[in-house]
Amino acid sequence: MEMLVELSAGIDVPQQHLVEGRTRALPEPVALAAPGERPLARIHSSSEAPADAYVAVRYRNYWFWIDDRDLASKRAFTFLRIFSSIAETGAVPQVPIITIPAN
Numbered sequence: 001m002e003m004l005v006e007l008s009a010g011i012d013v014p015q016q017h018l019v020e021g022r023t024r025a026l027p028e029p030v031a032l033a034a035p036g037e038r039p040l041a042r043i044h045s046s047s048e049a050p051a052d053a054y055v056a057v058r059y060r061n062y063w064f065w066i067d068d069r070d071l072a073s074k075r076a077f078t079f080l081r082i083f084s085s086i087a088e089t090g091a092v093p094q095v096p097i098i099t100i101p102a103n
Helices: 002-008 015-019 071-087
Strands: 044-046 053-059 062-067
Touching: 002 071, 053 071, 062 071
Parallel strands: none
Antiparallel strands: 044 062, 053 062
């Protein structure tokens, strides 16, 4: 969960989502952050489909993507995908069993 929180710091949030209260903006623009304070990945957004994306997804009428020329963001996203696949065991989780005593 912490990795997802860290990655979310680099999302270019659409203004409409801010106005509608769907999320909140970063405290300062990512481009102005000091090198050690930059997010792990830069995720762009636009109402238009991206031209040169490494990965892209459409959500609530906006496109969110990682630029194919952004090596650091591609590396972070790829690591997250690999880590997620390793964590996925494929086993069905056990459902809690509740026993009710009967007299």
